[in-house]
Amino acid sequence: MILDDAFGSMTNVGPPTDTARFAEMALPHLDAAYNLARWLTRDSSDASDVVQEAMLRALRFFGSYRGGSGKSWLLTIVRNTAIDWMRANRPMQAAAAPVGDEDPLENIADEGDDPEAALIRVADRQQLDRLIAALPAEFRECLVLRELEDLSYKEIAAVTGVPIGTVMSRLARARQLMQRNWTRENAR
Amino acid sequence: MTPDIDHAEAKTLMHAAIDGELDTLTQLRFDAHLATCPDCAAEHARLTALSTAIRTRATRHAAPAELRQMLAASLAVPTPTAPNPSGTVLPFRRRWLPPAGAGFVLGAALAASLAVMIDTRNVDDTVADSIVTAHIRALQPGHLTDVQISDQHQVKPWFDGKIDFSPPVKELGDQGFDLVGGRLDYIDGKEAAVVVYRRKLHMIDLFVTRAGHDAAHPDAVPVPRAMPNGYNVVRWSDGGQDYWAVSDLNRNELGDFAKAWLGR
Numbered sequence: 236m237i238l239d240d241a242f243g244s245m246t247n248v249g250p251p252t253d254t255a256r257f258a259e260m261a262l263p264h265l266d267a268a269y270n271l272a273r274w275l276t277r278d279s280s281d282a283s284d285v286v287q288e289a290m291l292r293a294l295r296f297f298g299s300y301r302g303g304s305g306k307s308w309l310l311t312i313v314r315n316t317a318i319d320w321m322r323a324n325r326p327m328q329a330a331a332a333p334v335g336d337e338d339p340l341e342n343i344a345d346e347g348d349d350p351e352a353a354l355i356r357v358a359d360r361q362q363l364d365r366l367i368a369a370l371p372a373e374f375r376e377c378l379v380l381r382e383l384e385d386l387s388y389k390e391i392a393a394v395t396g397v398p399i400g401t402v403m404s405r406l407a408r409a410r411q412l413m414q415r416n417w418t419r420e421n422a423r
Numbered sequence: 424m425t426p427d428i429d430h431a432e433a434k435t436l437m438h439a440a441i442d443g444e445l446d447t448l449t450q451l452r453f454d455a456h457l458a459t460c461p462d463c464a465a466e467h468a469r470l471t472a473l474s475t476a477i478r479t480r481a482t483r484h485a486a487p488a489e490l491r492q493m494l495a496a497s498l499a500v501p502t503p504t505a506p507n508p509s510g511t512v513l514p515f516r517r518r519w520l521p522p523a524g525a526g527f528v529l530g531a532a533l534a535a536s537l538a539v540m541i542d543t544r545n546v547d548d549t550v551a552d553s554i555v556t557a558h559i560r561a562l563q564p565g566h567l568t569d570v571q572i573s574d575q576h577q578v579k580p581w582f583d584g585k586i587d588f589s590p591p592v593k594e595l596g597d598q599g600f601d602l603v604g605g606r607l608d609y610i611d612g613k614e615a616a617v618v619v620y621r622r623k624l625h626m627i628d629l630f631v632t633r634a635g636h637d638a639a640h641p642d643a644v645p646v647p648r649a650m651p652n653g654y655n656v657v658r659w660s661d662g663g664q665d666y667w668a669v670s671d672l673n674r675n676e677l678g679d680f681a682k683a684w685l686g687r
Contacts, residue, residue, distance in 0.1 A: 255499075265486045265490075265491055265494065266485045266486050268486070269484055269486035283487060286490060287490070287493070287494070287560075352465070352468040352471075355472040355476055359480065360480045360482060363476055363480055378477070383478070403438055403439060403444075406438050407438045410438070410470055410473055414469060
């Protein structure tokens with residue numbers, strides 16, 4: 236099992252300085268790691284499990300870390316761990332049909348405007364969290380990485396393993412869906 | 424000056440503009456279009472409002488303190504008492520080790536028996552770390568036991584053929600330590616049989632390995648010691664095999680476990 240291997244290498248091989256270097260690199264990004272895991276799993280204890288396993292994997296693969304953004308590197312592992320975790324523990328959700336990346340820009344309503352913007356400006360934390368949680372996973376992860384973790388398109392592309400153009404269209408789609416759902420909620 | 428971008432192009436660039444992903448020239452051209460197109464301006468206002476709302480008010484979930492402590496313990500980093508808001512790098516130091524030169528002569532040890540001192544001196548901190556780490560991992564759902572039965576006659580045969588030694592599996596239920604099951608692990612470069620016990624809600628992992636060259640003195644009285652993060656470990660040896668018990672039980676109760684196991 237991956238975990239056993241990871242712990243074996245964690246505790247049995249490699250000088251302790253590797254672990255120390257890893258801790259220095261990774262622990263400052265623990266909140267970001269947890270935030271991403273939490274948004275992907277939508278459950279706090281699941282997120283803790285994912286982060287723990289991700290940290291083990293990250294330590295195991297630390298030898299392949301070649302500098303650069305430690306945050307992106309770590310979040311890539313968290314993201315992949317979360318996906319594996321979802322497949323193992325929530326096969327129904329993970330098996331859901333992938334969401335298409337059709338051009339979202341065509342679908343954005345052209346109707347005005349500032350009333351809606353004003354409405355969005357007053358959305359509170361609970362409402363925003365609910366809207367984000369309701370997004371399909373592919374869009375949700377892009378949005379969280381962009382808006383909450385402040386990653387660039389290039390970094391998001393690296394973390395999620397898709398082209399930059401896809402990042403842009405997923406972000407656009409995420410925002411479009413959030414807007415639409417928010418408008419619907421308030422139209423009731 | 425480059426010609427202004429048209430409406431369709433502006434739509435395509437909308438999100439990149441909001442995310443600051445356009446180069447300066449393109450951003451200027453985009454802004455120029457926005458100034459002349461109420462439609463794009465309105466959409467830009469909506470999307471910017473949404474982006475700002477998410478950034479300022481959606482929840483950034485902070486890692487729970489327990490998770491941070493557990494990971495810090497696993498990585499042998501001092502645990503900050505509070506989250507580390509500055510994001511600065513934590514210095515690496517095994518703070519529970521006595522300063523170099525202090526040896527094992529800690530205050531409490533002065534009053535202790537020679538046997539205790541032998542035991543303390545022989546404790547291998549690296550192994551203790553890995554035992555705690557393995558225990559923490561095992562506490563994750565689905566990892567605790569590979570064979571989950573509470574009868575020594577089932578647990579013991581399960582180890583046969585999986586490892587090249589035969590770990591004793593003792594029933595200690597009458598002394599308050601219920602046998603839960605067993606699993607295999609790998610500690611200190613050696614295969615380990617793990618016999619899992621439970622006391623109330625506390626799990627105890629007993630790691631059994633072939634004795635190393637630095638095996639604890641067989642007659643030493645096992646003295647539990649505290650590890651970071653609330654875990655305690657106790658080690659003993661019967662000459663042929665090394666035993667490490669780890670749990671979040673308090674040190675007295677873990678000591679009771681060792682005594683119960685040793686029949687003392």
